[in-house]
Structures are given as structure tokens and as C-alpha cells.
Amino acid sequence: MLENTLGVNSCFVLWFSEEFTCGASNVHIIPQYNVWVCVCVCIEICPDSTAVQAEILNQHNTFRRAVTPTARDMLKMSWSEEAAASAQAWVDTCSMAHGPPSSRMLGDYEMGENLFMSSASKNWTGIVTAWHSEVIDYSYPNGSINGKPIGHYTQVVWNSSYKVGCGAALCPGSVYFYGCQYYRAGNYKGVAPYKEGATCADCPNSCENKLCTNPCPYVNKYSNCAAMKQQAGCSNPLVYAWCPALCLCTSLIT
Secondary structure: OEEOOOOOOOOOOOEEOOOOOOOHHHOEEEHHHOEEEOHHHOHHHOOOOHHHHHHHHHHHHHHHHOOOOOEOOOEOOEEOHHHHHHHHHHHOOOOOOOOOHHHHEEOOEEOEEEEEEEOOOOOHHHHHHHHHHHHHHEEOOOEEOOOOOOHHHHHHOOOOOOEEEEEEEEEOOOEEEEEEEEEOOOOOOOOOOOOEOOOOOOOOOOEEOOEEOOEOOOOOOOOOHHHHHHHHOOOOHHHHHHOHHHHHOOOOEO
């Protein structure tokens, strides 16, 4: 998303060609441009801040608990330092585009990703809201009603995406580059982002403010695990190895 927001939440950031005084955790060097960026002098957008992390989580979870139709299996999101480090590493490249799968790995699992670009600093509430705004072009469970992109929205409300981490950088041309990475990834082709039903119907004993808190720690390796289980059962060693979430998480959200 590229958005012109000059004059909105503007934050002046200085560029230097050598090291300068700035908290070490708030400095991101962009090697290919040989500059240091104290992007987190704009404290309201710096994901190193626990307050900003809380803002990002709150906005995601607010949208997740308010989906229409309601979700029976929507997990509560929590912050992931690993995902945040990965997201920061990618936005520091200033590529202004999605990278290869290798740029968003958590262990051996490929994470989902939302990106945002702006000509002025923008707070995270506005960024997550911009991603979510694609809902106007979405119809559950079929997808886009007019061919317009809806992938940012569906990633925000993907039921099994229960960890998120984000990064922000100021890039050449005074463009702010933001990104969030999600575990587990969403946006599987032909799959709805959540199951419709009464709120928390799939987690009646693990529900917090309309969101489930019982994620499955395992990930299926194949998208056709349900068919594999039906045909061969989890007693089959290959099904058990390839579909651990389906076989081991009978009472957890997958």
C-alpha cells in the first residue's frame, strides 16, 4: 500500500552517513545505502516500544473479534519478537515489495506478511486500519466481490495467525516502509479466513473477550490433510508425520 499522508503525524528524522547518538535498539543501518536511520526517534511508530506493540496487537485483535459474520475459531494475537526481527530485517532493505519466502521464515515455516508505504510517518492504528479497509471489497466466504485486492484484510483476520511482529524504516526518498509478519501464515487460496459460527464456539473453555486462546503448536505440512486423515487415519505414519496439527490438536485451534 502506498499512501500520501503529508502533514499527518509528521515526524522529522535526520539522516547521517556516520554513527550518531541514538539508543542502540532504536538505530537501524541500511547497509546498501551506507546510512544510519534513527527511525525510532519517531517513538510512536517504533515497534521496539512495548506501547507500540500493544497498539499493534490491540488494533489487530479489535478487528478480529468484530468480524462479520462472527467467527467460531478466531485466535487472539500475541507479539512475537522473532517475527518482529524478521519484519524489521526486511523493511530495512527498502525494497518496497514482498520478498522471497526466505525473508520471512520462523524456523522452517514461511510466515505471512503485510506491507505499507507512506510519504510521512503514520501510526500503527492507521496502518492496520488501512489493511483492514479492504473488507469493503470482501464477501465471506467467497472472496473479492469486484476483483480488487483483499489479501491485507484477510491476513489481519486469518483465524490461525496468532503471532505477529512488525518493523518500520525510513528509506531513501523519505519513504516510510512498514511491515508485519504473521505466524501462522494466512491467505490460502480457496479457503475462508475463519469458520463462521457463534463466537468462541470452538473454544468454549478457552475464550477471552470473544477470541480463542488455545492455538495448536503444530503445523500441517500439506493443505489436504483432512482428506488424508479420512482416507488413511492418523495411525498411518505418513499422515501422522505430515499432518501433526490435525492428528494431535483435536481440541485446539488449528
